[in-house]
Amino acid sequence: MESTSHHGGYSHRAVVYALRDCGLRHVDTAKRYGCEEQLGVSVKESGVPRHDLWLTSKLWPGDYGYSNAKRACADSCxxxxxxxxxxxxxxxxxxxxxxxxxxxxxAETWEALEELYDEGVCRAIGVSNFQIAHLQELKEDCRIVPHVNQVEFHPFQQPWALMEYCHQEGIVFEGYCPLAKGEALSHPVVHQLADKYNRTPAQICIRWSIQNGVVTIPKSTKEEKILENCQVFGFSLDEEDMDYIQSLHCHKKLIHLTYPLWNG
Known part of the structure; x- marks a missing residue:
């Protein structure tokens, strides 16, 4: 479960509901989202023991560099x-x-994360939005290969070459934005399959992502949508329907970094 985005607001009630009533245990956040402190309160109120949770946060580029990264991680904690x-x-x-x-x-920033991993402050370390060239450089420059690469993945954006590279290197491939910011929910193909399986369009998209071996991170601040997004393990898509959704790929990336510019 992604806690929020810096554009999407935050719902304390929804997080508590997701953890306490839906049994979700993977919570994804970031300094950039501006809700880490609120999330800490929600997690505490949920009553879920810390050792049962998987908490992910992210280091913003403005905090890159060895000392900055160490300090930013401590601040997030x-x-x-x-x-x-x-x-x-x-x-x-x-x-x-x-x-x-x-x-x-x-490379300098990653060295700091490697030390945080060695110290047990971070149980796993990884990257987000990295392409193959970035991962190759990090492999050459550093001693620990990222454990995870979290990227945009949905019916309209399917980076198969990147996924294959991650699998070859033992990097877990995580996918965010599985509903294409809601755009996939109105596509005729998705609606057709939702009718076929008696499921919602969101459940079809999430199930498709999971069946592709992607650790999938949906986001919602509405309790009914959180529950809906959880109910994706009681059915499977046929192979022909998996291929049907795969045919929607059109290199449509919806998440863009506007500052700093993505220039390699």
């Missing part, structure tokens, strides 16, 4: 009210440090 993170991600491959290449800054 403090805001969340925890001693450790289950997963900490570099949020984007772009950097914004004048006079240094993106590759240099990524």
């Amino acid at each position: 403090r805001r969340l009210g925890v001693d450790y993170l289950d997963l900490y991600l570099m949020h984007w491959p772009d950097c914004s440090i004048t006079g240094r290449t993106n590759r240099e800054v990524r």
